[in-house]
Amino acid sequence: xxxxxxxxxxxxxxxxxxxxxxxxxxxxxxxxxxxxxxxxxxxxxxxxxxxxxxxxxxxxxxxxxxxxxxxxxxxxxxxxxxxxxxxxxxxxxxxxxxxxxxxxxxxxxxxxxxxxxxxxxxxxxxxxxxxxxxxxxxxxxxxxxxxxxxxxxxxxxxxxxxxxxxxxxxxxxxxxxxxxxxxxxxxxxxxxxxxxxxxxxxxxxxxxxxxxxxxxxxxxxxxxxxxxxxxxxxxxxxxxxxxxxxxxxxxxxxxxxxxxxxxxxxxxxxxxxxxxxxxxxxxxxxxxxxxxxxxxxxxxxxxxxxxxxxxxxxxxxxxxxxxxxxxxxxxxxxxxxxxxxxxxxxxxxxx
Amino acid sequence: xxxxxxxxxxxxxxxxxxxxxxxxxxxxxxxxxxxxxxxxxxxxxxxxxxxxxxxxxxxxxxxxxxxxxxxxxxxxxxxxxxxxxxxxxxxxxxxxxxxxxxxxxxxxxxxxxxxxxxxxxxxxxxxxxxxxxxxxxxxxxxxxxxxxxxxxxxxxxxxxxxxxxxxxxxxxxxxxxxxxxxxxxxxxxxxxxxxxxxxxxxxxxxxxxxxxxxxxxxxxxxxxxxxxxxxxxxxxxxxxxxxxxxxxxxxxxxxxxxxxxxxxxxxxxxxxxxxxxxxxxxxxxxxxxxxxxxxxxxxxxxxxxxxxxxxxxxxxxxxxxxxxxxxxxxxxxxxxxxxxxxxxxxxxxxx
Numbered sequence: 087x088x089x090x091x092x093x094x095x096x097x098x099x100x101x102x103x104x105x106x107x108x109x110x111x112x113x114x115x116x117x118x119x120x121x122x123x124x125x126x127x128x129x130x131x132x133x134x135x136x137x138x139x140x141x142x143x144x145x146x147x148x149x150x151x152x153x154x155x156x157x158x159x160x161x162x163x164x165x166x167x168x169x170x171x172x173x174x175x176x177x178x179x180x181x182x183x184x185x186x187x188x189x190x191x192x193x194x195x196x197x198x199x200x201x202x203x204x205x206x207x208x209x210x211x212x213x214x215x216x217x218x219x220x221x222x223x224x225x226x227x228x229x230x231x232x233x234x235x236x237x238x239x240x241x242x243x244x245x246x247x248x249x250x251x252x253x254x255x256x257x258x259x260x261x262x263x264x265x266x267x268x269x270x271x272x273x274x275x276x277x278x279x280x281x282x283x284x285x286x287x288x289x290x291x292x293x294x295x296x297x298x299x300x301x302x303x304x305x306x307x308x309x310x311x312x313x314x315x316x317x318x319x320x321x322x323x324x325x326x327x328x329x330x331x332x333x334x335x336x337x338x339x340x341x342x343x344x345x346x347x348x349x350x351x352x353x354x355x356x357x358x359x360x361x362x363x364x365x366x367x368x369x370x371x372x373x374x375x376x377x378x379x380x381x382x383x384x385x386x387x388x389x390x391x392x393x394x395x396x397x398x399x400x401x402x403x404x405x406x407x408x409x410x411x412x413x414x415x416x417x418x419x420x421x422x423x424x425x426x427x428x429x430x431x432x433x434x435x436x437x
Numbered sequence: 438x439x440x441x442x443x444x445x446x447x448x449x450x451x452x453x454x455x456x457x458x459x460x461x462x463x464x465x466x467x468x469x470x471x472x473x474x475x476x477x478x479x480x481x482x483x484x485x486x487x488x489x490x491x492x493x494x495x496x497x498x499x500x501x502x503x504x505x506x507x508x509x510x511x512x513x514x515x516x517x518x519x520x521x522x523x524x525x526x527x528x529x530x531x532x533x534x535x536x537x538x539x540x541x542x543x544x545x546x547x548x549x550x551x552x553x554x555x556x557x558x559x560x561x562x563x564x565x566x567x568x569x570x571x572x573x574x575x576x577x578x579x580x581x582x583x584x585x586x587x588x589x590x591x592x593x594x595x596x597x598x599x600x601x602x603x604x605x606x607x608x609x610x611x612x613x614x615x616x617x618x619x620x621x622x623x624x625x626x627x628x629x630x631x632x633x634x635x636x637x638x639x640x641x642x643x644x645x646x647x648x649x650x651x652x653x654x655x656x657x658x659x660x661x662x663x664x665x666x667x668x669x670x671x672x673x674x675x676x677x678x679x680x681x682x683x684x685x686x687x688x689x690x691x692x693x694x695x696x697x698x699x700x701x702x703x704x705x706x707x708x709x710x711x712x713x714x715x716x717x718x719x720x721x722x723x724x725x726x727x728x729x730x731x732x733x734x735x736x737x738x739x740x741x742x743x744x745x746x747x748x749x750x751x752x753x754x755x756x757x758x759x760x761x762x763x764x765x766x767x768x769x770x771x772x773x774x775x776x777x778x779x780x781x782x783x784x785x786x787x788x
Contacts, residue, residue, distance in 0.1 A: 246668075246669050246672035246673055246676070247669050248667070248668055248669055251667040251668060251669045252669075254667075256665075256666060256667035256669060256670065257666055257667070257669065257670045257784050258667075258669040258670070259669065259670075259673045259787070259788065283785075283787075283788065285788050314607075315607060315608055316599070316602040316605075316607035316608070316609075317597075317599055317602060317707055317710070317711060318597050318598055318599055318602045318603075318607060318608065318609040318610065318707060319607065319608045319609070319610075320706075320707075321597035321699070321703040321704070321706040321707035321710075322597055322610045322699045322703045324702075324703070324706055325597070325697055325698065325699040325701075325702040325703035325706065326699065328697040328702060329695070329697055329698075332697070344680070345697075346676055346679040346680055346683070346696075346697075347676065347680075347788075348672070348673045348676040348677065348787075348788060350676075351672075351675075351676040351679065352672040352673045352675070352676035353672070355671075355672040355675055355676065355706070355710075356668055356669060356671075356672035359668070359672075359706075359710050360668060433608050434634075436610070436634075436699075437610065437634065437636050437698075437699060
């Protein structure tokens, strides 16, 4: 025993303890796969994450077994850095950043009861890509309006990033977009891993809108696929989509931007060409003749593009930008127009 | 019988015969799937096609059974409009257009013995995307130099178009690129079908270079796939590729162009995301550790990107445009650099 004790290097132990001190403490709201992937990344970087999940069973399971039973369940979450809770107050206390990672349709209900004071002195990071239903506002716009958060404290996590590939540590790329590039860089620093690059960008609304519209394009691609259109059509659809996105952004939120950057084009591609995209699957069922309702029941979830297309359509009422793809999807999902007809009209408009 | 004869509408018969007269006569050089798809399209439009195939057995088979035994063999070719031959002279006689649709590596040998007189007074259409080996010239450049063909008589068929989908009449889109837009429109007119749109463009070299480089990108994507990189990386690779293509074209052949058009971006996407692309398959084998030679033997064919990457690399020696993707593929295929190393260097350069 004495010789064993001798072998202990106490200095080293103390250093280790210091080395393991968190470099930051952030709050995470959301229990889905993207939230789970972000918790993994942050905690690997010694960021302490106070993690709110609505599901009390999941919290219990996480505390005991250290993995999320519902999403990316192969990921083991550090006991030291990851603190699951189902008390929203916990994630607000002593956190420098609050990351919101619930689907746009549930943001309002997830944050119910919170006040503007709860958001004070924090960087608010949206990991959500969507339009808040009925408000016709981007998530960051709505947060900023509702809780009186200055744009300088807002950021968005975007980029071509399947959560599943982050979980298995396949090389991935994110972009942190924030009007204040220092805010972006500070947060990006918490995310960078050997398998994860994080770039910066200050086109907050452009990045969010592009991320919203990509889901509509994936949905449109799914509808066409369901109608038995092939790869040639798919490629033309996506190429035309880049121009549709460019026209919309130039009108709604002009900003010097290169739409071929990964955060715009890469994100569109990873979604439109994903075999696993919910939007694509939902679209494909619509193309094959399912009603919206039966497709939703069958999938047991709602594809974000379903809300996005209405949000973008409503926002565009005022601007009247030519958006044939968005229009076709809107008419199919909200005006009961036959998919075959709408895609046939669309095919003549594409080039 | 008398009543039967009475029923014959002789006027109608005569009209039918006139209706079936060819609206043009073109020569086609090449027996692969793309040539076969183009013959189908043209002949459906009542264009007479004098069709040269190197393989005498295929010619015999086509004459007897009306389908190409080797490619798209489900397509029945019209006896009236499609005239297979293995005499090159036949396709030169009384044809307004000469379409060249053999792989770039075989263009020189296919046209051996032809003289500049053989190309006089014809529109020369290249359906080939490649660099002529050792010459470091685009197919259209080489043709134009070698046979003294003015640019005003050159055109290129490009666009996101799997021949297989044309064969099964899935909605497809082509672009005819020619310095003289009237030449382009006249030829596009011969191609338009209910399932096939054809647009115009006058950026001949830009379209050809982009079509060449897309094969290199597909090859790079295949290598990464073979090394077990995922969809996130693939999307970032393709997004970065669009900027690499833009830089190259702006330097080598400046022209006002929108690289998000289907003829550029759509063609890149259909190739990079195709499960059936030879370039991708070849790349994937390289990524999994096959040598170039063994991959070629195994596939029993040569992926066009293999030559393309050398061609572009050589051309770029003079210009020194930053082309990290092209460089990585070149070093892997021609300098024996390990794929894992090169893709790892590349992954740090992408963003």
